[in-house]
Amino acid sequence: MRKILLIILFTTAIFAKLNVAVTYNYLGEVTKAIGGDLVDVTVLSSPKLDPHFITPKPSLIAKLRRADLLIINGGQLEIGWLPPLLKRANSSKINTGGIGFLDVSGAVELIDKPKSVSRAYGDIHPDGNPHFGLDINNIIPIAKLISMKLSQLDPKNSSTYNNNYNSFSSKMETLANSLKEKYKSCQGKKVIQYHELFNYALRAYGVESLATIEPLPGISPSSKHTIKVINLIRENGIKTILQDVYHEKKTAKFIADKTGAKVNIVPHDVGAISEANSLEDFYKIVAKRICQ
C-alpha cells in the first residue's frame, strides 16, 4: 500500500503541470503556445467584456489560489478589478514581486503616455496606452518574457519552452511580415475609433486615428463631442469608424448615418468575435477590419 502511494506521489510530482492564471485570452494563447502540455492555463476574464472592468467574482479567488504563476497585461489595465482579488487570494507566490508573478508590459514600450498626471487625460490610461497586445509585433517580446518565466519556474523543461518560443516567434514574424505587405496600401488612412484600443495596431499599418467617440479614455460620449466628431469626419473625408464589441454601438451608428462612414467591428482580444478564435486569426482580422 505504502509503495503504491509513493509511486502515485512520485508520478504526480513528475507529471505535475504548472497552473498558470492569465488575465486575458491573448495571454492564455501565448502561454499555451510556449508551455504546451506542461501548463494548465486558466483565463480570468471573458474576451467579450471591457478589459478595464471585469467583475471580480469570488470564483476567481479560488483560481488565483491554485495558480503557480499569474501573468498580467499590466500598464494599469487590470487596476480596476485584479487588486482586490489578489488581496483575498493572499498567495505570496503570485503577488506583485513574487516568483510566480509576471507583468508583460515590461516587454514593450507604452505609447500615449500622459504629459502630466491629470484627470484631464481621462481616468483609465494613467501610465499610457495599455492595449499593446493588439499589435502583432509586440507579441514576440511578450512570448519571450513568458518563456523565460516558465523556464525559471520549471528549469528541467527549459529547452522545451525555448524551442516552442523559437517556433512561435518565427511563425508570428512571418505572419507580421505578410500582413504588413498585404495592407501596405492602408498607410496614410485616417479613422475614428470608440476608445483608444487600436492605437498600436494602427501604428503598425501606418493608419492615423483622428478622434475617439468617447471624449477621453473611460468617459462616455456627449452630444457636444459627437457633433465635433461628425464635423471632423466630414472635413477629413474619413470613411471608417472602428468599434469594439463591448461599448454601446448606437453613437457609432448615429455618426455613420450622419456622415456615410462605415462601422467596422474590430476584436480587442482573441475570442472577442467568432472569427478571431486563434492568435493568427485575431491579428489577421484586426488588420483586415482596420484597413478595409
Ligand SMILES: [Zn+2]
Ligand atoms: Zn483602454
